[in-house]
Amino acid sequence: MTERPEGPPRPYLNFVPDYVKDSIGKWVTHKMQEGGIIEHIDSRGKKVYTVKAASTPNGRYSTITMRQITALARKYAGATMRFTQGLNMEFIVGSLEKAKALKQELKELGFPVGGWKEHLWSLTSCAGYFHCALAATDAPSVIQNIANSLSRYFDEEELPAKLTIAGSGCPSSCGGSFLTDISINGIHTEIPVITENVKNCDLQGTAFTCPVGAIQLKTLPDGGKTIEIRESLCIGCGLCVGACGGIIFQTPEKTDGHAISIGGKASASRYGTTLGRIVVPFIPNEPPHYEKTIRVVETIVETWKKDAKKGERIADWVDRIGWEKFFEKSGLPFYPQSMDYLDIRGITTLRDGSGR
């Protein structure tokens, strides 16, 4: 009998291409060769190339396509490949000729090659209706539409700086929304109701999940316990629905939609790590083409492209011009609901002093 593993396959050296192994820790610099091909140079002048290709927005592939991709990795990239944080495919190739040939073959397979420097880097999405059990709204179909409308920025047209986009179907943000320059965040907008099944739940635990203390324990006349939701306090976050099967959203088809946030980034450059800020608090869920969402995203990208200085990501740009100018320049309406709802009066997000 073979020995069964504990933990992920290790050590990692077994999985990187042979021609990378002796350069580990010795890299000196990298530069762009052409769209989607980066040259890495080590201290002895040895060069390898990384080729980056776009992926489907939620990373789903049929095994038919995936076998074609692994065949390409076998042919060009030392029979190994990696997927990046942004769900893009990366192949590490030993020579520039091979890199160019691989780029060509990837394009023929239908995968754009590019996504570095001042371009659209990545589009990520959670599962949404595809197989999640808690989705408030669908995310992959929204991101698919955004990808189609912004695809030229991945490999052709330039932007002021890096742009990442993510979409999640509910406030859990599994798709990585809030982390990216533009994020689509699915939201529940209704107040959940309590059904009979609530008696099977851990009532105290459920009450504890509420961030605003809107769930109260109640004793019934017959001595049994139940809970009650105070509607005036509820912010519709849906945490109690996830915690207890007896609490449900009654009419998700009427009320679901998404909020759009901008300006999330992890990079330490300039102003440091930020999470996205909600600029549009609600757009109704309108498959298949989500016209309103696409229009807002395009408006934000176009305004940023026109107004930002080179190297300024959306967060840096808004930090420079201020939110008042952002709404003025983009023409998007400002909604008071963009203020922090968990901190109900929004004191911490109000402007102070005379500057921005």
Place this chain on the structure above:
Amino acid sequence: MTEVPEEVKKGREIVKEIERGSWPNFLKEAEKTRYPVDLYGASLYLKRDLFTTGGYVSVPGAPTGILMRVTSRPDIGESTNVVRVLLPSGNFITSDMMDKFCDFADKFGVGMVHALSTGQNVEIPGIPKDRIREFVTEFRDAGLEIGSTGDAFRNTTTCVGATLCEYANMDTMGMRDEFYDKFNDYAKYPTFPHKMKLKISGCPLDCARTTQKADIGVVGSWVGAPIVDNKMISSMPKEKVDAIVNSCPTLAISRENGGISIKGEDCIQCMKCLRNGEGAIKPGDKKTFLIYVGGKLRGKKGPLTSKLLMRVDTKEEVMEKLEKIVEAFTDHAARKERLGDLIFRIGMKGLLELLEMKLQALNVKDLRTNVFYPVSEEERQEIANDLAGRGK
């Protein structure tokens, strides 16, 4: 012949619309498999999620790694239970390994692989409930491991680190391997109040997003000035050197006999000059590790960024602190409370107390702007003693 329900017909129209466009399309991919696309279409039309969680399969040797997804409309499409697969560090997947995933997906699943989830795992969807045991046994016999679900350590993600990047201050992928060597039980058995995530970045540019969504984040950094190769700098055109000098937000870079010099005490390790330096500037050689805690997106208090906990000098200390933080978390967090929410409830001061540490200037971004503070007699003495003799 049964009639096709209205929502399926409408759903198919919606799906057809989404399949248009040039970008790689997940629905076109799904059509090549046995995934129930009709069910997805119907949920788009009904604007309702047609999957629910439910069911439980006890699989020996696999306490984590299985997600049960039950269809609420069995007349349209079948349940698609998902098995989550752990990948080698840095998500490097050999072609043989990926082909093996495809073989399993064809044999047990619907012929689809989820090549990467946002948690950096491969997922194989569509495994029927009664075949999960068989799947797991065969899968583990093939030398592969499932995991990363439930209230345990989810998949530890890293940037590529020293393997492919010149900015890296440490071997991030090696550190991940070491984490699993030491703490695999944390990852395998769901015994925590809520999930935990460890992320490791090799430099402050933070490609692994440790400062955004890691309960425990480790960032490789250095103390003092970066190392400058002035031979390379002097051969650069003037504009490029200007760009390097001007990029410094703290004005730590000055010109010096044709080259540049960086004042170590002014450097904030922002990586700007390294990015402009084209290999002439490298991270400093006095390496440190920054430990961040409490980042998360999901849960009670909404998305929170990670907060800097401390700076340590060795990898061993990182592992030691990691264990302490996990202990404090398991002992003091309420059920379904993430570390970030715990910090929100008890304060950073509270967490540091649990770790037998004190709040330092290092932890602080800003100080309070009010004077209110009931001083205890002990503190009165302590402050008086501290300040005695200062300023002379």
